[in-house]
Amino acid sequence: xxxxxxxxxxxxxxLTAGVFAPFLFRDYSNEIAVLWLMIVFASTWDILGGQMxxxxxxxxxxxxxxxxxxxxxxxxLYYDVGMYTSGARTxxxxxxTAQYFTGFALGTVAAAIGAAxxxxxxxxxxxxxxxPYFAIGTLGIAIAAAELISSWEWVGAASGISMPVFPFGPAxxxxxxxxxxxxxxxxxxVFLRWLYSTNFGLALNAIRDDEQKAEAMGLHTRRxxxxxxxxxxxxxxxxxxxxxxxxxxxxxxxxAFPTTxxxxxxxxxxxxxxxxxxxxxxxxxxxxxxxxxxxxTYFLGWQFVALGLLIVVTIVYxxxxxxxxxxxxxxxxxxxxxxxxxxxxLGVALAPHAEGAE
Amino acid sequence: MEHILGNxxxxxxxxxxxxxxxxxxxxxxxxxxxxxxxxxLVWGVMNVKNLAQGDFIMLGGYLTWSxxxxxxxxxxxxxxxxxxLWGIGWVVYRLVVSKVITRDLFTSLLATFGVAIMIQQSLNxxxxxxxxxxxxxxxxxxxAGGLVTIPVTRVIGFGLAVALALAVIVFMKNSRMGQxxxxxxxxxxxxxxxxxxxxxxxxxxxCLNAAICGAxxxxxxxxxNVQPFLGTTYSIRLFVIVTAAGFGNLPAVIAAGFGMGVFExxxxxxxxxxxxxxxxxxxxxxxxxxxxxxxxxxxxxxx
Numbered sequence: 311x312x313x314x315x316x317x318x319x320x321x322x323x324x325l326t327a328g329v330f331a332p333f334l335f336r337d338y339s340n341e342i343a344v345l346w347l348m349i350v351f352a353s354t355w356d357i358l359g360g361q362m363x364x365x366x367x368x369x370x371x372x373x374x375x376x377x378x379x380x381x382x383x384x385x386x387l388y389y390d391v392g393m394y395t396s397g398a399r400t401x402x403x404x405x406x407t408a409q410y411f412t413g414f415a416l417g418t419v420a421a422a423i424g425a426a427x428x429x430x431x432x433x434x435x436x437x438x439x440x441x442p443y444f445a446i447g448t449l450g451i452a453i454a455a456a457e458l459i460s461s462w463e464w465v466g467a468a469s470g471i472s473m474p475v476f477p478f479g480p481a482x483x484x485x486x487x488x489x490x491x492x493x494x495x496x497x498x499x500v501f502l503r504w505l506y507s508t509n510f511g512l513a514l515n516a517i518r519d520d521e522q523k524a525e526a527m528g529l530h531t532r533r534x535x536x537x538x539x540x541x542x543x544x545x546x547x548x549x550x551x552x553x554x555x556x557x558x559x560x561x562x563x564x565x566a567f568p569t570t571x572x573x574x575x576x577x578x579x580x581x582x583x584x585x586x587x588x589x590x591x592x593x594x595x596x597x598x599x600x601x602x603x604x605x606x607t608y609f610l611g612w613q614f615v616a617l618g619l620l621i622v623v624t625i626v627y628x629x630x631x632x633x634x635x636x637x638x639x640x641x642x643x644x645x646x647x648x649x650x651x652x653x654x655x656l657g658v659a660l661a662p663h664a665e666g667a668e
Numbered sequence: 669m670e671h672i673l674g675n676x677x678x679x680x681x682x683x684x685x686x687x688x689x690x691x692x693x694x695x696x697x698x699x700x701x702x703x704x705x706x707x708x709l710v711w712g713v714m715n716v717k718n719l720a721q722g723d724f725i726m727l728g729g730y731l732t733w734s735x736x737x738x739x740x741x742x743x744x745x746x747x748x749x750x751x752x753l754w755g756i757g758w759v760v761y762r763l764v765v766s767k768v769i770t771r772d773l774f775t776s777l778l779a780t781f782g783v784a785i786m787i788q789q790s791l792n793x794x795x796x797x798x799x800x801x802x803x804x805x806x807x808x809x810x811x812a813g814g815l816v817t818i819p820v821t822r823v824i825g826f827g828l829a830v831a832l833a834l835a836v837i838v839f840m841k842n843s844r845m846g847q848x849x850x851x852x853x854x855x856x857x858x859x860x861x862x863x864x865x866x867x868x869x870x871x872x873x874x875c876l877n878a879a880i881c882g883a884x885x886x887x888x889x890x891x892x893n894v895q896p897f898l899g900t901t902y903s904i905r906l907f908v909i910v911t912a913a914g915f916g917n918l919p920a921v922i923a924a925g926f927g928m929g930v931f932e933x934x935x936x937x938x939x940x941x942x943x944x945x946x947x948x949x950x951x952x953x954x955x956x957x958x959x960x961x962x963x964x965x966x967x968x969x970x971x
Contacts, residue, residue, distance in 0.1 A: 365774040367781070435953060438960045442717045442773045446907055450952040453904070457946035570785055577778065614789035621782030625775055626767045 320589065321500065328492040332485060343488040343556070345599045346495040350549045351572065352579040352591035353498055354542035359577065360586035361511065362538055363518030364437070368448030369546060370573035371432070371455050372425040374566030376547030377554035378459065379424040380417035381471050384555075387413050395466035405474040413474065418551040425547025429540040437535045440521075449569065456567035470561030473554060487556040494552065498545050503588060505541070514538055518586070570614070574621065581624050584633030593632050675938045688816035689933045695822040697929020698829035699887050701922040703902070704909040705833060706880035711915040713853040713873045714769055719780040720760070722902030723787035724878050728753055728885025729894035730795055733802045742802035742890055746828060749882035757878025761871050769870060784899060791896035801893040825887040832883055833922070836876075849873055901945055908952045911959065 328346070332339040351369075358364040385394045388409055397403070405413065436447040460468040476483040505511055513534050516524040525531045554560045567573075575598065583594020606613050630638065637643075679685055707721050731752055732745025760783055768776045809818045840846035851859040852869045860866050888894060909928050913920035935947045 365778075367778075435957050435960075438964065439956060442777045443911070443956060443959075445774055445777055446717075446719075446904075447953065447956045450904065450949045450956075453900075454946055454949040454953065457943075457949065461942050461946070574781070574785070581778075611793055612789075615786050615793070618782045618784070618786030618789060621785065622764055622779055625779045625782065626764055629771075629775065 321496075324496060324499070328496060332488050339484050339488050341599075341603050343484075343491045345596065346488075346491040347549055347553060348575065348579060348595040348599045349495045349592050350491070350498055350545055351576040352583065352595040353495075353502055354545050355576040356580050356585065356587075356591045357502070357505075357514070357538050357542045359580055360590070361506065361518060362514040362535065364535065365441075365445050365577070366448040367445045367577070368450070368452035368569075368573070369542065369576055370567055370569060371448070371452045372429060372543040372546035373550040373553070373572065374452075374455060374459075374562070375428050376421035376425045376550030377560050377566045378465060378550075379547070380414070380421040380551035381473060381554055381560055382465065383417035383420045384410075384413035384474055385471070387416065392464045395464065395471055403474075405477070407477040410474055410477050414551075414555060418548055421547040421551035422544045425543040425550075426540040429543035430536055433536040433539050437532065437539065452567050452569050452573060456562045456569065459562040459566070466561075468562065470559060470565070473558050473560060475558070476555070487552060490552045491549070491556075494545065494548055499588075499592070506588060510534070510537075571617075574617070578617075578621055578624060581629065581631055584631030584635075584637075587633045590631055590633035597632065671940070672938055679937075684816060689937055690930060691816065691818060692822070693930030693933035694926055695818075695826045695929070696891065696933070697926035698826045698833075699884050699891070700905060700909060700928050701925025702829045702833050702887075703881055703884040704906045704913075704921050704925045705836065705918070706877035706884075707906045708910045708913075708915040708918070708921050709849075709880075710873060710877045711910060713849055714765075714870050715773065716765060716769060716776040716780070716874075717773065717907070718765075718877070719777055719903050720784040720787060720899075721877075721881060721906050722904075723784045723791075723899035724753055724757070724881035725885035725888060725902050726791060726894055726896065726899040727756065727787060728882035729802075729889035730791060730800075730885075731882070732886040732889040733800045733894060734795075736802040736889075742886075743824070745802065745886040745889065746883050749886040750879045753882025753885075754875050754879040757875040758871065760878070761874040765874055766867075766870070784903065788896045788899050795896065797896060799893045799895045800889070802889040819891065822891045825891040829884070829887060832880070836880065837918075845869075845872060901948060904952055905948050908948065908955055911952075912955045 331342050335342065351373075355366065355369055358366055358369075382391055385391050388405065389403065394403060432448075432451055436444055436451065439447050459465060465471060476486070478486075513524070513529050516527070516529060517531055517534060521531055550566070554566075557565060560566055564571075579594040579598045580591045581594070582598055583592065584590025605616075609616055628635075703721065703725055707718060710716055710718050728745070728749035731749045732742045735745045735748060736742035764779050764783060765776065768779045809820065810816075840850065848859070848864045848869050849872070851862070851864055852866050852873075856866050859869070885894070905928060909924040910921060913924040915921070931951070932944065932947070936944050939947065
C-alpha cells in the first residue's frame, strides 16, 4: 500500500459505506443516520477534549442552541413565533415546499453562525478556567440553557415546538435527512484531517501539553481556544438544526439539551475510541452506537444504570481507548502512518499523553 | 417582569416576610453547609471533585423517607443514613475512586459523574420519579400572626446539622485520625514518610464524606423533599459553595452554605419556584466568572 492510498482509504471506505448503507439496510436508515450524528458529536468533542486538553461536559449546549435557532428562523420567517408555539396544539399550520426549504436552509446557516457566536460569548466566561472548573462550568451552561428555555413561553417552554412538516413523503424524508447528516459527518472528518495538519492543530496540541509554555512562546492561547470551540460549535449547531427537523419535534430537556444522554455519549465515545486521535472518536462512536442500539432494548429500564456503569468502567479501567490500546499493542501498524494522522508522535505519544494537560 | 416587581413590593410592604424567608434560608442553609463541608474535605484531602455528592444526599433522603413509610419515625433516618452511606462510600471508594485518585482531575470528575448517573437512575427505578417527603408528625410554629411559619422539623434539622458539623470539626481537630487527615491534606508524601497510611486516610475521608452526605440527605427528606434527579442540583449547589469559599477555608464554606440557603429562598420568592434550578446554575457561572477575573489580575488560571 503506498502512502496516498493509505491516507485516502478510510475516506473512500466511509464514502462507500455512507452512500450505500441506507439502500442496503433500509429498515435501519434512521439508526445509521444517528450514527453519523454520533460521529459528529465525538469528533467535535475531541477538538477540545482530545487535541486541546479541555474536557467539556456541556458541548450539547451548541447542539440545542442550533436546534432552537433554526426552529425560530424557520417559523419566524413566515409566522409569529409566539403565536405559532401557543397555537400549535390546536391548529395545524402548513408550510409550502418553497417555504420549508428556504426556512430550513436559512435556519441552518443561522444555527451555524449563532452557535459560533454563542461559543465566543460562552468562551469568554469559561475558557480561562482549567480542568474540572471548565468541565463543571460548561455543564452549568448546558443545564442553565435547558432550564431557561423550559420556562420561556415564547419558544413553547417545556412543551416544545412542533417543527414544520417535511413536504414530501416519509421515505424521501428519511433519505433526505440521512444524507444531510452523512455529508455533515464526512465534511467534518475531511476538515479535521486538514485542520490537525496545520499550524492551528499544532497550536492546539501545544495548549494541551503545556498552556503556560505555549503562551510564553507567543501563541495567543485565548484566541486559539475560542476559535477551536467556535469550530466545534459550528458543526454542532448545524447538526442540531438538521436533527431538530429530522425528529419533527423539539423540546428543551430530552431532545435539545439532554445533559445525561447525548451530552455524556460524546465523552464516552471519545474515551472508548481513543482521545486525541483522528479516528479514535469515529471508532468509538461506531462501537458505542452499535452496542447501544443492539442491547438498549434488552435492559428493560436499566439502560441508564448500565450507561453510568459503562462510563465508570471505561474511565477507570480502559482510559487509553481502542485506538490507544492498538497503538500500545501493535506499534508497528502505526509506524508508517503519514504525518498529520494522529501526529508523528505516535510511538511516544500514547503512554503518558492520554492523561491530558493537567 | 411585573410579577417580580409585585413580589418585591410585597416584601417591602410586609417586612416581616423578609424575616420568614431569612429564617427559612438559614435553617436550610445549615444543611448545605454540612454537605459542602464534606465536599471541601474530600476536595482538599484527596483532590477529587465528587460529582456524586448530591446523589449521596438523595440516597440518605430516600432511606429516611422509606423508614417513614414503614411506620418508623423518620428521625431515625439520620443515624441509619450515616451507617448506610458509610458502607456505600466504602464500596465507591474501593471500586472507583481509589483507581482514579492519582490520575488527572477530569478523570475523577467523570468517574464520579458516572457513579452519579448510576445512583440517580437506580433511585428512579426503585422509587419512581415523584417528589417525596418524609413526615415526622411534628407541629409548625406560627409567628407574627401566621405570616412567619417555622416547621419544628426545620428547627430540629438545623440543630442536628449544627451538632453534626461540630462533631466533625472536633473530630478533625482532636482525634488521631483527624490529625492524619489534616496532615495528608497538607502534604501527602510527607505524611507517608512519617508513617501515615495515606491509603487508609483517603478511604476514611471518602467514607466520612459519604456519611455526612447521608445525614444531610436525611435532614433534606425531613425538612424538604427528595426526588431522584435533584441530586445534580445539590452537587452543583455544593460546588458553587465550595468554589466561592475556597476549599481550604472552613468558616467561609459554612458561611457560603448559609448564604446559599438565604439566596435561594429570596430568589425563589422573587422569581418563582420554577427558576430555582436555573438560578443556582447561573450563580455557578457568576462565581466562576468572578474567580476567573480575580485570577486574571495575577495572571493565573482557575484550576
